[in-house]
Amino acid sequence: MLSVEGVDLHYGAAIALRGVSISATAGAVTCLLGRNGVGKTSLLRAIVGAHPITRGAIRWDGADISRLPPYERARRGIAWVPQGRDIFPLLTVRENLETGFAVLPRRARRVPDEIYELFPVLKTMLRRRGGDLSGGQQQQLAIARALVTKPRLLVLDEPTEGIQPSIIKDIGRVIALLRRRGDMAILLVEQYYDFARELAQTIAVMDRGDIVLSGAPGELDEQDVRRRLSV
Amino acid sequence: MRALLLVVALLGLLVGPHGPASAEGGVAPALAALSSRHYDDIANGVAALAVSGDPRAAAILGALQGGRLYARADHALFIRGPDGTYVDAATGAPAADPGTLREVRVNNAVRRALDAGLGALRLFAPDAAVRATAADTLFAQPDPAAIPALDRAIASEPDAGVKTRMEQARAAAILQKPDASEADRLAAVATLRARGGLEARGLLEGLSGQPPAVAHAAAAAVSALDFDLRLWNYAQSAWYGLSLGSVLLLAATGLAITFGVMGVINMAHGEMVMLGAYATYVVQVLFRAYVPPGLYGLSIPVAIPVAFVVAGIVGIAIERLMIRFLYGRPLETLLATFGLSLILQQAVRTIFGPTNRDVDTPAWMSGATQIGGLQITFNRLYIILFAVGVLFALMAVLRRTPLGLQMRAVTQNRRMAAAMGIRTPWVDALTFGLGSGVAGMAGVALSQIDNVSPNLGQGYIIDSFMVVVFGGVGNLWGTAVGAVVLGVINKFLEPVAGAVLGKIVVLVLLILFIQRRPRGMFPLKGRAAEA
Amino acid sequence: MSPAPRALAVPLAVPVIVTGTAVLVAALALGGVAPAYIVSLYGKYLCYGILALAVDLVWGFGGILSLGHAAFFALGGYAMGMYLMRQIGPRGVYGDPLLPDFMVFLNWHALPWYWHGFSHFPFALVMVMLVPGLLALVFGYLAFRSRVSGVYLSIITQALTYALLLAFFRNDMGFGGNNGLTDFKDILGFNIESGRTRAALLVATGVVLSLQYVLARAVTRSRFGKVLIAVRDAESRTRFLGYRPESYKLVIWVLSAVMAGIGGALYVPQIGIINPGEFAPTNSIEAVIWVAVGGRGTLAGPILGAVLVNFAKTLLTGTLPEAWLYALGFLFVFVTLVMPKGLMGLVRMRRRDDVPGAAAAASAAKEATG
Amino acid sequence: MSAEPEGAIGAVADTLLYLDGVSVSFDGFRALNSLSLVLAPGEMRAVIGPNGAGKTTMMDVITGKTRPDTGRVVFRADTDLTKLDEPAIAQLGIGRKFQKPTVFEPHTVWDNLLLALAGDRRPGFTLRARETAEERARIESILRTIRLSDHRARRGGDLSHGQKQWLEIGMLLAQEPELLLVDEPVAGMTDAETEQTAELLREINRTRSVVVVEHDMAFVRALGVKVTVLHEGSVLSEGTIDHVSEDPRVIEVYLGR
């Protein structure tokens, strides 16, 4: 159970998040929507520890993790698929996946087959350098790499960006599957509203560093949401 | 005048045939000469004593060579035993209280005479190795006076190898003998030619006053040997290149990690090497103080891990206190590590003083062996092996261990690596520590061939950077190949262009090479590399 | 887009300070108020300031970390040194009217061809700029054309200066080997040791540095400068916009080399000797250090850095001869850790913070109300 | 693999861009497999295809970033682009937006656009260049188009992902190229923005030719232009969006069921 409570985040003097609160529970997908530059990525960075927050708290399993370094958070089961993929360019695809082993006990260090089933292209490219992959392939690798860590909170920043339609569908199925398994909380940033609506239990819409709307997809007024997403 | 008389007396001795001139009066002038203060006299005395056949000759000459021969004002000679007691040199009788004595000193001329003289005497030693060395010494210092002794030795020599060497020594001496027959001389030339090598060439080339046929044969032999030598020369240059390459490699591997893998422009790298060399020095000092002398040979193997740990710990400290604040600002690491290198240099100067420290080479590492015309010095051989070992160990760590994977991941994208759960501070510190530790190990090797002084590191830093860049940053193989290639080019150029010009040419070649391959010999290819 | 008065004030501040202090020091020394020796000392600092400015142009703005810039400085210095040598005329120890002393005692019989012409000041002046400029042109053309960049470039610049070091060490090169060129008598007919000549040289250095600063500022503020910064941070991207990074780099590189050469030319008469030691890689590294201390990518910073670091060196080598390396080393470490943007960073940071910070605050306020 | 002269010239005559049997391989992997493609002047073309089909590589080849192993890329009937380097190609009038947005991070949004503005690119010019009123007006109008007017003074590096995308589109506009290569312009944009982008591209297409790569089928549909489907480095299918989206092979490898 993740709960973000009144978080502020600054880039230098510029503020990107103001008092944002949001939560995510196991077995559910929380989807974050918003126009460009409203602070979605910033919120995810705050959660995974990639950028320090200036106010508020981030609780995971009841403990405040907002002062923990990112690797400690990862060790508590938080995995991140960043926007822009952040593949290790000079590591091979296999090695990129193996970086996920750091949080696993020695016995559990293997790449589950279902990952290759989901992203068959990776299996054929295990020895290629991550940086050489095409954009969409890198995106797939980034998701796969996050899954290797067997996370309990999966934080996805626009995971469908640059991915071909058939695989987007697959990813949707996987997210649904993971959700159904019930042991993983999923926080998803998405621009692709239809995709979000299908998957999410909760939808939160951000604007100018704050959450301005949230609720179950059924409860929200679609027109209102769409308006908030346009200029 | 006195010297002249002495010489006359000695000449008398020399012309006296090889039969044992055991009469006491016979060796007296020789012994008197040994007690002279003039090195010429001593040398003559040594020569005379050596051929005198006197049973005490070997003991006296041995004592002289070992610095244990003493003279009294009245020209009486005494040998000091290992226990500090003296015996009369001429008689071997113990001398309870010899009075004020003065050590009989030797210079190069005397040393040569001793070598020759003792050589002849030791031809009959019970130990085959001693006999072989004796034959070699006689070969190097050919002396017709030794021919009879050689003849006798050859006749009684059981060991075939030693026998050949004695025959070679005899051949060398024959060529110096004024009244040798032409046939003997020709045979001698053939023997020398068959032996080959620089020394034989030297002997043949230096002949004078030979009958025409012999001179002709000698000249032919010299040119034949020259041909061989030239071929061997190439091999030798390649070997030198390899060994220079291994030194460069050792110096550069640490940098290949701190700079190549981590991207820190580590100006203090040289100082890590220096720390390793000083660690070796300290280990040797401690060995001398606390470890039985018999184990001294272990000082270097012990120094290797010590240097690794010392430099590694210093490296970790540097990373924690300094470098870690500078990730993402690679160029500023240059400034900070430059400051650090000043501090470390001065610290070593304060602690150990500005002058060189004496790190010596244990017996098992010194000397050389000959493979055909190729001379291989042991310390270089070990350094090559060591460099290869370090290289492979490091590759294994980087390629095969989880730590290696994490190191590479962290240096490629620190933020993402942390998000993957990798303890980046820990990995950073270990990586820098590893690079520094490896540099420290290089210091152990360098202490064997270079100064151990506060400036040691400075001499290698430029070369190290060049090697890393030449090979291609981030590629350990590249570093290895780069080091060897630079070494070999350097060593082939050096004899042709001279050391200075050779070095300049290497630098210019490097500059031109980088124009052809802007990312080194083994560049990282593909999209990943083009940032 | 800063307001006009400030834009005017800033470019004048540095030239005024530099020239002003130079004139002041010269006047004080001539008037006997200050010790004469600070004249050439300050002159030396300012020459280093020129070198630092040159390094900053290529490093701070072009992203080319040159670890061999002292080579251009030294070449300019040698060109000037050759002029000064020729001015000695028959006053050398051997009284040879043509050959410098070191040639006489190494048995040279004729002046090597490359020494001709240096007896004329204008020729020497041209060479001061031409030699470093040409070398930079050839080297830069080759390197930038084949897209050598980053550390590869840094290391080959180092190789370049190292090769020159070795070459100039060689007595056979005809530049006096390790001892270099020294024992100068006069420059343009003025006794090089007289206080007035010294003062004039100092003022000249101040003026040249000021001019170079103004030039550098104009260049970096121009659209050229913006392209250059773009090249520094995203070279390949500029190509897709149709820019040729190599020509931009080449222009700034050659300009910087010429500037450094002029610095070297001013340095030699004030120091009294030029020798291959000036090519030593550490000299180039030190120049980079001055830039870093002062603040890379600012123009005043490097000058400040060069003066201050060298002042510290003068001070410490005199007062703490046994421990000054600790002091200097700690200074460098301290500056990097505490002042990430160098000395100028302190000034800049405050300015930068209030500008975008204020803007952000304003927009935040607008958003809150809107 | 030389093209048949006659056919080639025929194809070349009324085309703006002609890719002729282009192959590229990396360490033995064929990213483009004798790909041929013809673009008429004033045409807009959508290129779709699975991840790794070679779309970006194709753009790399056109813009000179990657040299093909075989084949030609003919621009305006007479210029073989494979003989030219990136700046030369850019100066010919081929502009590009990258898949991963790349802007000049230390420069302000304004300066990013200024540097992209069409004009002389030589140092001799830029050393003397002053910002003209005309240029300022142009930048203002682009800023409005990409809705970054409020962000003009911010550093490019401080923008969010989507803002960078927009800035890059703006830079492309500023360049005023004859041919625009746009790699995934709407990735990370909201649906509304996607529509606007489609509108913008159609607008541009009135005067210029465009090649656009995108995975967003709604967007592609909105463009309403001929679609080329790449697969494993060569053309799998070509035609209207309806035509290709019914092609079973396209469904199989790309759209999915």
Added chain:
Amino acid sequence: PSARAADDGPIKVGILHSLSGTMAISETTLKDVMLMLIDEQNKKGGVLGRKLEPVVVDPASNWPLFAEKARELISVDHVSAVFGCWTSVSRKSVLPVFKELDNILFYPVQYEGEESERNVFYTGAAPNQQAIPAVDYLMSEEHVKRWVLAGTDYVYPRTTNKILEAYLKSKGVKDEDIMINYTPFGQSDWQSIVSQIKRFGSAGKKTAVVSTINGDANVPFYKELGNQGIKATDIPVIAFSVGEEELAGIDTKPLVGHLAAWNYFMSVDTPENKAFIERWRAWTKNPKRVSNDPMEAHYIGFNMWVKAVEKAGTTDPDKVIAAMIGVSVPNLSGGYAAMMPNHHITKPVLIGEIEDNGQFNIVSQTPGLIVAQEWSPYLPGSRDLIADWRPPMSCGNYNVKIGKCLGAGSLTAGK
């Protein structure tokens, strides 16, 4: 020109030796020995009833810094004399400063000659006080016929080798029996050069190496000699810049018998030397500390200066310079060193063989003292020059052929 400190204050003495950088290795000791000498002199009551005060600066092996520091010593600290420099280039760098500000430099290291300046006193050896006797020794005692002149590529080795080459040829040595080899500073890989030497020495004639290899490069050179098994009995090496201090950093066992030529060895068996070493060790609190030739040079130079100051009754450099000539003080090898009109001193030449304890076994000593030939008769350019700083000549480079003081010498001499 500069104002002098008040007459009753301490007399300041400048010490200008590198304490950091590449030369620190050699020069630091000289700073120490100067401090000791000054300290001892103060215990004896100083000079002219005034205490001496050392002023130490660090020119950091950086030649321009040498000039700067010299200027600082003279015009800020107002020193009365400076003891310093090691390399020729550092001397050349400070020379204009000493001339301009009219002060005194004592230069303690053997050098290439070809210089005689009014403001400098050269207490190290000129080539004829070291190199030529060394070659003589090898010719007569080791019967050397073939010569390798190996040096670092800079002015001192170049000049010395020029002189030696001319000298050897004048003794009938043929061109093909001379091999000249130069290496860069800090050369550390000697493998091929040593093997080249070995090959050169295998021509059947007795071969020797005359080494002007500088500083740090010696250690790897000797290590390589040892490794390749070149023994002194085969190819002896005679060096001009390897002294006790350098040997302290090498394992000397493989080097026994190789030679060095100096004007002083620590092993010189005289009471003065014994006393000096004892004081030195006590002062440095290091019972193993060695002494060497440049130290002796400073010892002589300092004592000469003290004597000259006392003779002149003032520390005024002009007067002291005038008083220096003819001053004679005991050296450490049992004789006297006298300051000659050419500002060089008389010296004995000693040849020593390296012993396994890092000391030298003195195998030859010139019977008398040798006067320096600052202008070598073996170089065509300087053949006709002499130096005599006594009035009326007062010239460092007087051409006896044309009877004129050359160049600037005549200009500055009057000052």
